[in-house]
Each structure stands twice: as C-alpha cells, then as structure tokens.
Amino acid sequence: MAVYRPPAGRVSNPHVPLGDRRDGAFYGKSIISVRQFARPDLEHVFGVAREMREMVSRIGSFDLLKGKILANLFYEPSTRTASSFTAAMERLGGSVIAINEVRYSSVSKGESLPDTIRTLECYADAIVLRHPQAGAAAQAVEVASKPIINAGDGVGEHPTQALLDLFTIVSELEHVDGLTITMLGDLKFGRTVHSLAKLLSLYNVRLNYVSPEILRMPREIVQELDAHGVHQAEHDRLDDVLGETDVLYVTRVQKERFEDPAEYEGVRGCYVISPETLLGAKDRMIVMHPLPRVGEITMAVDADPRAAYFRQMEYGMFVRMALLALVLGKA
Amino acid sequence: MAVYRPPAGRVSNPHVPLGDRRDGAFYGKSIISVRQFARPDLEHVFGVAREMREMVSRIGSFDLLKGKILANLFYEPSTRTASSFTAAMERLGGSVIAINEVRYSSVSKGESLPDTIRTLECYADAIVLRHPQAGAAAQAVEVASKPIINAGDGVGEHPTQALLDLFTIVSELEHVDGLTITMLGDLKFGRTVHSLAKLLSLYNVRLNYVSPEILRMPREIVQELDAHGVHQAEHDRLDDVLGETDVLYVTRVQKERFEDPAEYEGVRGCYVISPETLLGAKDRMIVMHPLPRVGEITMAVDADPRAAYFRQMEYGMFVRMALLALVLGKA
Amino acid sequence: MAVYRPPAGRVSNPHVPLGDRRDGAFYGKSIISVRQFARPDLEHVFGVAREMREMVSRIGSFDLLKGKILANLFYEPSTRTASSFTAAMERLGGSVIAINEVRYSSVSKGESLPDTIRTLECYADAIVLRHPQAGAAAQAVEVASKPIINAGDGVGEHPTQALLDLFTIVSELEHVDGLTITMLGDLKFGRTVHSLAKLLSLYNVRLNYVSPEILRMPREIVQELDAHGVHQAEHDRLDDVLGETDVLYVTRVQKERFEDPAEYEGVRGCYVISPETLLGAKDRMIVMHPLPRVGEITMAVDADPRAAYFRQMEYGMFVRMALLALVLGKA
Numbered sequence: 002m003a004v005y006r007p008p009a010g011r012v013s014n015p016h017v018p019l020g021d022r023r024d025g026a027f028y029g030k031s032i033i034s035v036r037q038f039a040r041p042d043l044e045h046v047f048g049v050a051r052e053m054r055e056m057v058s059r060i061g062s063f064d065l066l067k068g069k070i071l072a073n074l075f076y077e078p079s080t081r082t083a084s085s086f087t088a089a090m091e092r093l094g095g096s097v098i099a100i101n102e103v104r105y106s107s108v109s110k111g112e113s114l115p116d117t118i119r120t121l122e123c124y125a126d127a128i129v130l131r132h133p134q135a136g137a138a139a140q141a142v143e144v145a146s147k148p149i150i151n152a153g154d155g156v157g158e159h160p161t162q163a164l165l166d167l168f169t170i171v172s173e174l175e176h177v178d179g180l181t182i183t184m185l186g187d188l189k190f191g192r193t194v195h196s197l198a199k200l201l202s203l204y205n206v207r208l209n210y211v212s213p214e215i216l217r218m219p220r221e222i223v224q225e226l227d228a229h230g231v232h233q234a235e236h237d238r239l240d241d242v243l244g245e246t247d248v249l250y251v252t253r254v255q256k257e258r259f260e261d262p263a264e265y266e267g268v269r270g271c272y273v274i275s276p277e278t279l280l281g282a283k284d285r286m287i288v289m290h291p292l293p294r295v296g297e298i299t300m301a302v303d304a305d306p307r308a309a310y311f312r313q314m315e316y317g318m319f320v321r322m323a324l325l326a327l328v329l330g331k332a
Numbered sequence: 333m334a335v336y337r338p339p340a341g342r343v344s345n346p347h348v349p350l351g352d353r354r355d356g357a358f359y360g361k362s363i364i365s366v367r368q369f370a371r372p373d374l375e376h377v378f379g380v381a382r383e384m385r386e387m388v389s390r391i392g393s394f395d396l397l398k399g400k401i402l403a404n405l406f407y408e409p410s411t412r413t414a415s416s417f418t419a420a421m422e423r424l425g426g427s428v429i430a431i432n433e434v435r436y437s438s439v440s441k442g443e444s445l446p447d448t449i450r451t452l453e454c455y456a457d458a459i460v461l462r463h464p465q466a467g468a469a470a471q472a473v474e475v476a477s478k479p480i481i482n483a484g485d486g487v488g489e490h491p492t493q494a495l496l497d498l499f500t501i502v503s504e505l506e507h508v509d510g511l512t513i514t515m516l517g518d519l520k521f522g523r524t525v526h527s528l529a530k531l532l533s534l535y536n537v538r539l540n541y542v543s544p545e546i547l548r549m550p551r552e553i554v555q556e557l558d559a560h561g562v563h564q565a566e567h568d569r570l571d572d573v574l575g576e577t578d579v580l581y582v583t584r585v586q587k588e589r590f591e592d593p594a595e596y597e598g599v600r601g602c603y604v605i606s607p608e609t610l611l612g613a614k615d616r617m618i619v620m621h622p623l624p625r626v627g628e629i630t631m632a633v634d635a636d637p638r639a640a641y642f643r644q645m646e647y648g649m650f651v652r653m654a655l656l657a658l659v660l661g662k663a
Numbered sequence: 664m665a666v667y668r669p670p671a672g673r674v675s676n677p678h679v680p681l682g683d684r685r686d687g688a689f690y691g692k693s694i695i696s697v698r699q700f701a702r703p704d705l706e707h708v709f710g711v712a713r714e715m716r717e718m719v720s721r722i723g724s725f726d727l728l729k730g731k732i733l734a735n736l737f738y739e740p741s742t743r744t745a746s747s748f749t750a751a752m753e754r755l756g757g758s759v760i761a762i763n764e765v766r767y768s769s770v771s772k773g774e775s776l777p778d779t780i781r782t783l784e785c786y787a788d789a790i791v792l793r794h795p796q797a798g799a800a801a802q803a804v805e806v807a808s809k810p811i812i813n814a815g816d817g818v819g820e821h822p823t824q825a826l827l828d829l830f831t832i833v834s835e836l837e838h839v840d841g842l843t844i845t846m847l848g849d850l851k852f853g854r855t856v857h858s859l860a861k862l863l864s865l866y867n868v869r870l871n872y873v874s875p876e877i878l879r880m881p882r883e884i885v886q887e888l889d890a891h892g893v894h895q896a897e898h899d900r901l902d903d904v905l906g907e908t909d910v911l912y913v914t915r916v917q918k919e920r921f922e923d924p925a926e927y928e929g930v931r932g933c934y935v936i937s938p939e940t941l942l943g944a945k946d947r948m949i950v951m952h953p954l955p956r957v958g959e960i961t962m963a964v965d966a967d968p969r970a971a972y973f974r975q976m977e978y979g980m981f982v983r984m985a986l987l988a989l990v991l992g993k994a
Contacts, residue, residue: 060399061400062398062400062401067724068722068725068754068756069723069724070750070753070754072746080431080448081451084403084429084451085455088429088456091401091427091429092399094399096753098746099430099761100742100746112954112956113962116954116956117742119965119973119976120743120746120954121746123976124746124747124749124750125750126723292447292451293443293447294447295443300444300446311451311454314450314451314454318455391730392788393729393730393731393732394730411762411779412782415760415762415782415786416786418760418786419732422732422758422760623774623782624778625774626774631775642785645781645785646785648785649785649786
C-alpha cells in the first residue's frame with residue numbers, strides 16, 4: 002500500500018497510515034489522501050457503505066454516532082460537500098457544528114489553521130476540512146488529536162470524492178476489474194479525475210482520456226499509472242471510444258482555460274453529452290459527473306437510466322457515513 | 333377545491349393536489365400554493381397544529397420525526413422563516429441541513445435550481461425552498477421526488493405564512509365565519525395579504541382594505557373574491573372601519589413605493605398603529621402583522637393583549653410542525 | 664453580592680439577580696454580567712462544570728437537554744464562541760438554531776433587537792446573544808421571557824469568557840486564593856481582562872498589570888479592585904514579576920492602538936511569549952490567552968505543559984454546558 006507520509010517532524014502521528022486489515026483499523030485515523038487506500042481498505046470502506054445504504058433504505062437514520070459531534074470547517078464554500086457530510090452525520094444520529102464562513106471569523110483576524118484546528122477539536126469528535134490551499138489537510142493532521150477528513154484542499158486532493166466515484170462504479174456495475182473508463186473534458190485541472198485515476202490504478206482497467214489538446218491529463222499522473230501497468234489512451238474525440246466505454250466520466254471544460262475564446266467555441270460542442278451522444282453508447286454503461294454541471298450534460302439525458310450522476314450524490318452520502326463511522330470507531 | 337396545477341408536462345406529479353379527506357392525504361405531497369387547500373384541508377392542518385401546540389406546551393419537543401432530515405434551501409435570506417422551520421423540525425426530533433447562502437455555493441457557479449433540488453433530495457427527506465423568483469417552487473416540484481415546501485417564491489406565494497395567519501385568527505378568535513377583517517397598509521405589493529385574502533375567500537367574512545390610493549389591493553384578487561361572494565370594501569381611513577374590525581392586519585407602507593417623497597410623508601401617519609389608535613377598537617379583536625415591523629406599530633402597543641403579532645410567530649411554528657409531520661407521513 | 668440592575672422600567676424581571684444558594688437558583692435567569700456572581704454562585708457553576716467535564720470524558724454526550732432548543736443570535740461573527748455554545752448544547756442532547764449573519768436578515772430591514780428577541784423566544788428555550796453594542800444584552804433581557812446569555816456586547820461584557828477563565832485557573836491550579844496573576848498586553852481595551860479582574864476581586868489574589876504606558880488597566884477598574892482590597896501593581900516589564908507569577912494571562916497588543924508605528928515596534932517584542940521567556944517562570948504556573956493569538960505566544964510554547972490556552976477552550980465548553988443546564992433548570 003502506498004502510505005501517506007505527513008510532511009513534517011512529529012515522531013508519531015496516530016492518524017494517517019491505514020492498511021491494517023483488522024476491524025478498527027480506521028479508528029482515530031485521518032482521511033487525507035487516496036494514497037492511503039489499498040484495495041482491501043477500499044473493500045472495507047465499501048462494505049460498510051453498502052451497509053449504510055441498506056440501513057438508510059430500510060429505516061432512514063439510526064443512532065450509531067449519537068452524541069458524537071462533527072465540525073464542518075469550510076474555508077471556501079461547497080454546499081454540496083458540506084450538505085453531504087451534514088446529512089451523513091445526521092443520518093447516523095450525530096450532530097454537526099457548521100463553520101461555513103471562515104473569512105468572517107477569527108481566522109480573518111489572522112488565526113492560523115493549526116490554532117483553529119486545535120480549538121475545534123476541543124469541541125468536536127472529528128473535523129471535516131475544506132481549504133483553498135494544497136497541503137492544508139496534512140498541516141491540520143500535524144496538530145490534531147482527533148480525526149481530520151480532507152474535503153478538498155485546493156489543487157491537492159479530495160479523497161472522499163474519489164471514493165464515492167469508485168463506490169458508484171462498483172455499485173452500478175458490480176465490479177471494477179475489466180472495465181473501460183473514459184474521462185472526458187478538462188483533465189488537466191480536474192482534481193476529481195486525478196484522484197479517481199490514482200484509485201483506479203489499483204484495479205485492472207482501461208482508461209481513455211478525451212480532452213482538448215491543452216487540457217490533457219498531466220504527465221506525472223499518466224506516468225504513475227503506467228508504472229502500475231494501467232492501459233491508458235488519449236483521444237480527441239469521444240466517438241473513437243464511446244462504444245467500448247463502461248463508465249463515461251464527464252467534467253466541465255471551462256471557457257477561462259482558453260487564451261483564445263474562438264478556440265473554446267471550436268471545441269465546446271465536442272464536450273456536451275446529449276441523448277444523441279448516448280445513441281452510440283452501450284446499453285449497460287453509466288454516465289458520471291462530479292456536479293455541478295453547467296450545460297456539459299443536457300437535462301434531456303437525466304431521464305436515461307444510464308445517467309448515474311444524481312445516484313452518485315447518494316452514493317457519496319453512504320461513503321461519507323461509512324468513513325465517519327469508521328474513523329469514530331463505530332462501524 | 334381549487335387544485336394547484338403544475339405548469340408543465342410531467343404526466344403524474346405525486347406531490348401537489350391535496351383535497352383528499354382521508355388521513356395520510358398529505359403524505360409525500362408538496363406545499364406550493366394556498367390554492368391547494370380547501371376548507372377540510374385547512375381544518376385538518378389546524379387540527380394537527382393544535383395537537384402540536386398542546387405537545388409543545390406540555391413537553392417542549394418529541395420524537396415524531398426522529399431520523400428525518402429537512403433541507404432549508406434559502407436563495408434569499410429570511411432569518412424568521414428559516415428559524416421557524418428549523419425550530420419546527422427540531423421540536424419534532426428531526427434534523428436540519430441549512431443552506432443559507434446560496435450565492436456563495438455551487439449555484440453561483442451556475443447550477444440550475446432543478447439540479448440543486450435533485451442533489452439535496454439525495455440527502456434530505458423534505459426541502460423547504462425560499463427563492464426570489466415566482467414559480468421557483470413549482471419548478472422544483474417538477475423534478476423532485478421528495479416533498480417541497482414553498483417558503484416564498486418572489487412575488488409568487490408564501491403559503492405557510494397565509495396558513496399561519498389563518499391559524500392565528502382561528503386560535504385567537506375561535507372561528508373565522510362572521511368576522512370582519514381589515515387589511516391595512518401596502519395591499520398592492522404585499523404577498524402576505526394576497527395569499528391570506530385567497531384563503532379567507534373560503535370563509536364567510538367581510539374584508540376591509542385600507543390603503544393609500546396607489547397601494548390598493550390588486551383588481552384580480554378583488555375580482556376573485558367577488559366571484560366567491562366575499563363582501564369587500566375599500567377605505568382611505570382606518571377610522572371608518574376600526575370599530576367593526578375583528579382582525580386588523582397591518583403591513584408596512586414603504587417609502588420606496590412613492591414617486592414623490594412628500595406624498596409618502598403625507599400618508600405615513602395614517603398607517604401607524606399606537607395605543608391611541610386602538611382606543612377606537614373592540615375589546616375583543618386582534619392586531620396582526622407578518623413582521624418585521626419598522627415603526628408601523630409602536631412598541632407601546634406590545635403590552636396590549638390585543639397585540640397578537642408575537643403570538644402569531646408561535647402559531648407559525650405549530651403550523652409548520654403540522655405541515656412537516658403531514659408531508660412526512662407522521663401526523 | 665453585587666447584583667446586576669437592569670437599566671429600565673420593568674417592575675419585575677425574573678431573569679437577572681442570582682445569589683440564591685438553593686438548587687434551581689439559576690433556573691430561568693439570564694446571564695448578563697460577571698457582577699451577577701458572588702463566590703457561592705461561582706462555586707455552584709464550577710461544581711456543575713466539573714460534572715460536565717466528567718461526563719464528557721466518560722461518555723461524550725448525554726441527553727440532559729434533549730428536546731431543548733438554543734438560538735445562537737450573533738450580530739457579529741465569533742466562530743469560537745458560537746461553536747463553543749453549539750457544542751455545549753449538542754453535548755447535552757439539545758438542538759441549536761444558528762443565526763450568524765444578522766446583517767443579511769430581517770434586522771437589515773430595520774428590525775429592532777427587542778423584536779428579534781421576542782420572535783426567537785417563540786421558537787427557542789434560551790438565546791445566546793452576541794452584539795456589537797454595549798448594553799444590548801440588558802436590552803434583550805428587558806423584553807425576554809426566556810433566558811438570555813450574553814456572549815459579548817461590544818465594549819460591555821462577555822461574562823462566559825470570564826467564567827471560563829476563572830474555571831481554567833481553578834481547574835489547573837486547584838484554588839484561586841493566594842495566587843499571583845499577571846495580566847500582560849493590552850489592558851486598556853481588553854474586555855476579557857476587565858471582566859476577569861472583576862471576578863478575581865472576589866478572591867484573595869495579587870494582580871500584576873504589565874502593559875505599555877498607553878494601554879494600562881483603566882482607572883475605574885483599578886479603583887474598584889482597590890475597594891475590594893485586592894493587591895494590584897503596574898509594571899512595564901514582564902521580567903519584574905514573571906518569577907512570582909502563577910497565572911500569566913496574555914492578550915494581544917494591536918498595532919492600531921498606537922499613533923506612532925515606531926512606538927509599536929519599540930514595545931511589541933516585550934509582549935511576545937516564547938520558550939525563552941518561560942525559562943524565568945515557575946514550574947507550576949499556567950499561560951492563558953483568550954485566543955485567537957496572532958504571534959503574541961509563539962507556537963513553540965504550545966508543547967510546554969504550562970501552556971493552558973487550548974485546555975482553556977475546553978474548560979469553556981464545560982462552563983457553557985453548566986450555564987445552559989442551570990438556566991434551563993436541568994443541572
């Protein structure tokens with residue numbers, strides 16, 4: 002297993018390395034990076050997530066984390082992620098302290114992230130952290146004595162998004178090995194596809210990357226997956242690979258990425274999924290999107306059973322319920 | 333019963349039409365418009381609201397909605413309404429996901445209301461929606477598989493306000509038929525008085541409209557109530573009708589409504605209720621106001637037992653508890 | 664006991680004067696000022712706070728306030744204080760209505776504080792109020808029928824901060840009588856040190872004030888403590904008194920307080936605590952700080968067992984749990 006290494010000098014940090022197969026291996030640990038997860042870890046998380054799904058479907062909520070408090074510390078807004086963690090905690094019977102407007106708070110008087118973390122862990126049993134700077138989550142783990150869950154740190158990682166993406170694939174298609182996964186759109190700046198690609202490198206999959214020339218998957222990620230023996234191919238046109246695709250992972254191509262607006266106008270149409278697009282796709286495949294979408298999948302696609310992006314949101318809640326239960330020792 | 337008609341093409345929408353007299357008729361339904369409610373519907377809601385009041389008075393809170401999650405989705409701020417729904421849900425043992433600053437969230441990246449609704453219903457069991465645009469609530473219902481409660485959509489409706497206004501009248505004066513209700517102030521732009529007038533058209537009441545010439549009750553509402561046979565009369569001066577008034581419903585006359593500031597200064601004094609004003613009122617009548625007030629009822633009135641506007645807030649919580657319990661199938 | 668006197672004309676206000684030694688003396692009372700507390704009151708609060716600490720350490724949370732609702736009404740942001748009260752309420756099984764952005768709410772339409780309070784008490788069982796204006800909490804108490812807890816009203820008071828500071832001293836050093844307490848930094852504008860000094864006047868302590876000339880403890884506070892027979896001494900240099908100090912209470916010296924930036928640069932170094940500073944301190948003493956800090960205690964001090972400022976945050980949660988339980992009649 003690729004073990005996450007905290008950046009600095011504490012002798013022992015109880016949170017981070019997973020990889021222990023026994024029950025309770027996640028207890029007290031922080032979730033910072035997809036690199037913490039080996040296949041058995043993923044299987045363990047997904048097994049618990051499946052139980053969560055079953056429980057929610059049967060009884061809605063239960064009291065597994067009754068009396069536990071989660072602090073949702075968001076230095077930048079993310080309604081979707083914050084709501085997902087809030088719902089996950091509340092469906093487990095726990096409570097949430099929401100800190101959504103950090104710019105108005107003591108940090109705007111200059112408080113450091115470590116001080117804010119050390120204060121919040123006086124009140125809460127775990128902290129979900131969203132921060133604009135890469136490395137913020139690891140910095141928080143350095144000082145924390147309670148579990149930290151990285152909910153996105155700038156161009157760094159957003160591991161729970163990658164876990165929910167993978168759980169969506171497993172849940173919808175029943176397995177991962179053998180699948181052909183096509184990632185479409187902005188592969189250069191999309192934190193989501195980078196993390197998912199890393200997780201997929203633990204499986205026996207084929208990856209297609211379809212993007213404008215200037216938004217290709219970064220070389221270091223391609224090389225990392227090469228080293229794991231993952232079959233990867235770059236394409237300009239979705240048509241070339243759609244027919245063989247089991248999972249189409251769509252991301253937005255943002256106008257701002259292009260120096261020349263004309264260049265953007267020239268390519269944008271190739272990255273919009275409509276019901277017509279899907280005529281060329283398998284009957285049993287899924288379309289995913291991290292959301293929010295702004296036109297890159299038309300609303301007419303929503304009624305297609307292959308459109309999995311709203312179900313993906315729901316899988317996200319189950320994965321976050323699983324992670325919260327695991328790090329708080331109650332799974 | 334005047335049945336709410338959703339604006340567009342879904343074949344069957346499970347949420348909206350009420351009117352079924354059996355228990356459980358509200359289960360899974362959305363609350364979008366006062367037009368959904370016939371008298372038996374109102375009596376049913378108010379019966380449950382009375383039970384809620386009784387329970388709160390005896391034990392404060394109870395676990396009727398334990399494990400249920402309400403999403404409070406507010407595209408514009410309304411502390412009063414949001415707090416009322418939050419308290420209602422919490423007093424029923426449920427939990428709340430508060431989304432108060434939508435401008436900072438994914439929607440500011442351009443996400444559509446339907447996508448936000450479909451995401452939130454992955455997490456929550458019901459959604460309270462406040463939105464600046466008329467028709468937003470109906471648009472939400474179009475895509476939602478969970479109940480939507482309209483908490484105000486621009487110049488559209490704010491049905492729970494009208495329901496709480498009517499419940500206040502019923503609770504304070506024990507009946508509605510036979511009452512004389514005087515609406516005072518800005519009757520042109522006041523969404524509150526429009527919705528209340530529509531609900532009152534189901535009863536045998538007399539309505540007085542006292543307002544500046546330029547802020548008269550809109551013709552279409554007057555005509556609609558005429559068609560129901562409601563006695564309506566317009567007046568310039570409260571003195572003309574105060575003595576016969578059972579319910580005085582006060583709204584604010586805003587300076588901005590007048591082109592000529594002098595015109596505003598000329599009328600404003602006529603629309604301020606003071607203890608002296610009430611010398612001419614019945615002993616058994618009530619003064620209502622949707623709040624917030626800004627001077628249109630002086631604080632000296634607060635001590636008068638006829639001042640019902642703070643009790644009105646409390647009735648609002650009971651009505652919202654009733655609606656939440658009903659649409660979630662637990663009343 | 665110095666009894667708090669509400670500023671205006673209500674004949675009887677049930678909230679404020681404490682001082683009754685029987686159990687239940689706090690029930691229904693508001694917490695507005697440190698002047699409400701005599702020594703037996705403090706001992707009673709701290710006794711309950713110790714029970715809270717014990718319970719949290721053993722089982723995390725419990726259902727003492729299940730079904731109770733706290734409104735957190737913050738007219739100015741204070742993440743730390745709001746989170747502390749939220750955690751306190753949630754660890755007691757209660758729920759919270761958070762109103763954090765009052766500028767966006769009905770008050771920005773001009774609603775008065777009394778109206779907002781009277782509305783919120785329709786929904787909640789107690790209200791925590793943070794307001795930029797001195798006297799706001801007392802104004803709220805005037806109209807409230809539910810307990811108000813002052814969480815800071817401008818240059819007025821922040822009594823729960825003073826109580827938690829004193830509880831920290833008692834908990835860390837086991838007693839207060841006989842201690843030498845040194846207050847360092849901005850003693851002129853620091854609401855925190857003013858309130859703590861008043862509480863300490865109930866004990867037999869020695870107080871040292873170390874500050875720049877222009878930031879001395881206000882004369883009226885010095886005179887008040889003189890009247891109580893408290894030994895007080897002013898110093899320019901911490902070195903003069905560090906060796907005898909049992910409690911070093913550090914506050915920030917803000918650049919903005921100085922007309923001449925050069926003057927600020929000349930003194931700032933004297934008010935920064937580093938591991939070297941503490942070489943001259945007793946082995947058994949504590950360093951406190953109300954937080955947030957911005958450089959006035961270096962992070963290298965954090966590992967010193969004498970650094971009590973993060974534990975201080977935790978004591979704060981226990982004190983607030985105790986106050987909530989007491990005013991809601993459940994301690």
